[in-house]
Amino acid sequence: MRSNPWFETVAEAQRRAKKYLPSTVYGALVAGSERGRTLDDNTGAFAELGFAPRVVGHHAERDLSTTVLGVPSALPVVISPTGVQAVHPDGEVAVARAAANRGVIMGLSSFAAKPVEEVTGANPNVFYQMYWSGTREAMAQRMERARTAGAKALIATLDWSFSHGRDWGSPTIPETIDLRTAVRFAPNVLPHPRWLWAFIRSGRIPDLTTPNLQPPGGKAPTFFGAYGEWMQTAPPTWDDIEWMRTEWGGPFLLKGVTRVDDALRAVDAGVSAISVSNHGGNNLDTTPATIRLLPAIADAVGDDIEVLLDGGIRRGGDVAKALALGARAVLVGRAYLWGLAANGQAGVENVLDILRGGLDSAVLGLGHSSARDLSPDDLVVPDGFTRVAGAPRAAGTAGR
Numbered sequence: 001m002r003s004n005p006w007f008e009t010v011a012e013a014q015r016r017a018k019k020y021l022p023s024t025v026y027g028a029l030v031a032g033s034e035r036g037r038t039l040d041d042n043t044g045a046f047a048e049l050g051f052a053p054r055v056v057g058h059h060a061e062r063d064l065s066t067t068v069l070g071v072p073s074a075l076p077v078v079i080s081p082t083g084v085q086a087v088h089p090d091g092e093v094a095v096a097r098a099a100a101n102r103g104v105i106m107g108l109s110s111f112a113a114k115p116v117e118e119v120t121g122a123n124p125n126v127f128y129q130m131y132w133s134g135t136r137e138a139m140a141q142r143m144e145r146a147r148t149a150g151a152k153a154l155i156a157t158l159d160w161s162f163s164h165g166r167d168w169g170s171p172t173i174p175e176t177i178d179l180r181t182a183v184r185f186a187p188n189v190l191p192h193p194r195w196l197w198a199f200i201r202s203g204r205i206p207d208l209t210t211p212n213l214q215p216p217g218g219k220a221p222t223f224f225g226a227y228g229e230w231m232q233t234a235p236p237t238w239d240d241i242e243w244m245r246t247e248w249g250g251p252f253l254l255k256g257v258t259r260v261d262d263a264l265r266a267v268d269a270g271v272s273a274i275s276v277s278n279h280g281g282n283n284l285d286t287t288p289a290t291i292r293l294l295p296a297i298a299d300a301v302g303d304d305i306e307v308l309l310d311g312g313i314r315r316g317g318d319v320a321k322a323l324a325l326g327a328r329a330v331l332v333g334r335a336y337l338w339g340l341a342a343n344g345q346a347g348v349e350n351v352l353d354i355l356r357g358g359l360d361s362a363v364l365g366l367g368h369s370s371a372r373d374l375s376p377d378d379l380v381v382p383d384g385f386t387r388v389a390g391a392p393r394a395a396g397t398a399g400r
């Protein structure tokens, strides 16, 4: 008898993903860099924060909705862009449908396996994500394509420094999948018949190409081809970011900010929003958890731009904590990837329902009628919890 496909926590979705996915695919989703200190801190820091619930004065009805960059969302949760190559045959289209069904905005990676046109067809509220990669002409063409497809905002991700080595080992990922690679990877794949069957049934094999980076009249580069182009592109200056923002001409989210001075510089560059992010622990290891860095950044930029956070969100309570400390909304990465692996589109919907339920419980228990009313007063923040990076320090406080 097949077990109940519904799961009650993101932790259970992860357990199922580990079971169903070939270890190479699962390992690519765990990701993280070096010793994994940031990866662990992103989730661990949320557990250090306590709630301060009230006993009387609860509200029978609670509003969890918000807007992000002017786009309405049923929840203060956005799908974070990830290249979900090989997790599920329907990939980002399944994620987009799930997000649309739950009234949530979909962030689509330019490294994704599905074309932006198919994704905006499944969810009208798509934010398109790009790295600083390739020539300005190529970037302008990719932006034009996303705009024509109906993307409502651009996410520029800058927090990546090609720091690879993982103490627990990086999975081997093939450049393309042909008969030879299939035979080579068979011992890894055959013990995971459900995953294999899903692809066989769909008539597709994971092709590991990046259709959104396909030049007009050319071929879509492979994932590694795209990665190579990115590595060889000279890193952007603030002037380049201003160019990108102007070229896009619409709402612009800068993802990857961890320092107060960068956040203020981003305001000057005219961005509409930032996400406090360390790329889910995939940039420089030992960068503090984003939830520790959020309060100082939110404080510094005030209402000038929208401040989002991503990294370590696994529960609705984590969403509530991020909102209480100054985020307008959060982006989630691995949580929905575990759901997608565990049960396709329904698994992503399941994860969004878990986040909704947990957030709603927190708003109820904390005595609010709206998630927008969450504040630091709702939390017990232990001494020394927060971290401040890139802010001018008063004399004699260096290192604190």
Ligand SMILES: Cc1cc2nc3c(=O)[nH]c(=O)nc-3n(C[C@H](O)[C@H](O)[C@H](O)COP(=O)(O)O)c2cc1C
Pocket: 028, 029, 030, 031, 042, 080, 081, 082, 083, 109, 110, 111, 129, 157, 255, 277, 278, 279, 280, 281, 310, 311, 312, 313, 331, 332, 333, 334, 335
């Ligand atoms: C497997 C994987 C692939 C990712 N790919 C991208 C990407 O293509 N573009 C991007 O901006 N961020 C990417 N990220 C980072 C996520 O958007 C997000 O910042 C991070 O996953 C948040 O942390 P969380 O997974 O703990 O929620 C990726 C993360 C993972 C785990």
